[in-house]
Amino acid sequence: MSVRLFLRSENFVKRRGNNISYFCRCIHSLVRNMKYVKLSQTEDLMPTLGLGTWQASPEVIESTVYKALDLGYRHIDTAFNYNNEEAIGNAIRKWIDNGKGTRKDLFITTKLPHVGNRASDVKKFLDLQLKRLQMEYVDLYLIHVPFGFHCNPETLTPVVKSNGEYDLDMDTDHISTWKAMEECQKGGRIRNLGLSNFNESQITKIISACTVKPQVLQVELHAYFQQLDLRKFCSDHDIVVTAYAPLGSPGAKDHFVNKYNYSPDAFPDILGHPDVNEIAQDHQKTPAQVLLRYLVQQKVVVIPKSTSEKRLKENSDIYDFELTPVEVNQLKKIDQGEEGRIFNFLFWKGVENHPEYPFKLGSAIN
Ligand SMILES: NC(=O)c1ccc[n+]([C@@H]2O[C@H](COP(=O)([O-])OP(=O)(O)OC[C@H]3O[C@@H](n4cnc5c(N)ncnc54)[C@H](OP(=O)(O)O)[C@@H]3O)[C@@H](O)[C@H]2O)c1
Known part of the structure; x- marks a missing residue:
């Protein structure tokens, strides 16, 4: 409840x-019991389990979200770039109209896209996203990535040059974009503000100039890429961390197959790791449940994506067991640091030349 x-x-x-x-x-x-974490400034409670929706087509996601809500999920993560906000809005509208709950029971996150990463575009995209979601407000609005692309105004997609490189907007300015988001929050259309894929120095810069401090940081985070330093930094600044790809994004391998800079061998199989499987057996749980529990137990919010009813149930059944300190230590040891990163965004050709590209190159998967 x-x-x-x-x-x-x-x-x-x-x-x-x-x-x-x-x-x-x-x-x-x-x-x-780890079912919620409290956000700074608003004291809103954010469910530690959310449903990820990347790579889920509108046709599939509408019934998935409805099913997930029926199963007890109360937190949905989407983004302009996932092209499914409207279908998610339909599912939520139906669920509410059928008397199953109210908007206030839900925690909805969406994100300002790379093509709208500038102050003058914040209101325009937020308006469009709220319209698609059929909502008056979102619980959390994140800047999706720290870099920006020029936008094709007809398709609202990035402009790509004839050599395949993305047309970078070199004027990306986080402070003015953040201030525009603060204005939307004052107007009541965003409850909480956050960032995604930002590094420590980019977040520090925002903290030093903002009125409302970032409340949430959403980053790639799983057993092979545990982000200990960034998490310590966030904890010191009262920023809740959300783990994307908490299962190691097994579906990403197929998604990236025809993309620039792709190497299928480099994708990890965390669900198949022997230690994860051994711990799962000991608790009579699945490897996915162990990976999710490991993070939630450390106050990290997880947003696993699934469109299968069986796995939706499985991924939400993580609050009735606890990993021992020995097991926690065992899982700490499988961290590969920067080597474990899957999402470096180099599939957007030329993105590393953007002044706000956030990652050190050379170690992440290409
Ligand atoms: N901010 C960002 O830049 C960013 C980037 C990536 C992702 N995200 C968000 O984070 C969410 C999660 O990340 P993700 O979707 O990349 O990866 P993920 O949640 O780690 O993995 C999802 C994949 O695992 C499969 N799966 C789900 N539950 C499973 C289980 N219990 N056992 C075995 N396989 C299972 C899913 O397939 P089925 O659907 O067939 O079950 C899907 O292919 C996204 O959906 C999105 O909302 C954000």
Whole structure:
């Protein structure tokens, strides 16, 4: 049950006499059980499990989101670039219209695209995305990537030059873009603000100039790429970390197959790692559940994507067991550091020449 739903629940109403202490105890227990993390500044509770929706076509994602909501998911992660916001909006609208819950029970994240990464475009894209999602507000709005491309105004896709290189917008300015997002938040159309794929020095620059500090950072994070330094930095600044590709993105290999800079052998099989499988057997859980639990147990939010009902259930069944300190240490050891990175965005030809390209080159998968 979401916190907002809980407030209207029978138990809460019955105990009106000492509501405040009862409420505090319940919130404490929800947070302690790792089902939610509290965001800075707004104190909104963000579910530690969300549904990822990248690589899910509109036809498939509409029924998937509806199914996921029925199974208890309350947090959905999408983006302008996933081309599925409208289908997700349809699913949520139907779920609400069928009396299964209200908008306030849900936590919806979407992202400002690379082609809109400039102050003058923030409102335009947010308006369009809210319209597609059929919502008055999103719970979290992230700048998807720190670099920007010039936009084809008809298709709202990046301009690509005749040599295949992406037409980089060299004037990307994070501070002015962030301030434009703060304005939208003041207007109530964004509840919380965050970043995705930014590095430490880019985040530091925003923190030093902003009014509202970034509340969430969404980055690639899984057992082979545990991002310990970046997570420590985020914890020091009260920024919640969301792990994308928490299972190692097994579907990415097929997605990238015809892309520039692709090497299929370089894709990891974290689900097949012997230590992960051994721990899974010991707990009578699956490798995916162990990988997700490992992160949630460390207060990292996870957003695994699946369109299969069986795996949706499996991925959400991670709150009834705990990894021991020995198992946690065992999994810490399979971290490959920078070598474990899958998403370096080099499939966008020429992107590394952008002044805000965030990663060190030479170690990530090409
Ligand atoms: N901010 C960014 O730049 C960024 C980048 C990448 C991703 N993301 C977000 O993060 C989400 C998750 O990342 P991701 O989709 O790349 O990778 P992921 O969640 O690590 O892996 C998804 C893949 O694993 C399969 N899968 C799901 N559950 C499974 C299970 N229990 N056992 C075995 N296989 C399973 C899925 O196939 P089925 O669907 O067939 O189950 C799918 O192919 C995305 O969907 C997106 O919302 C953000």
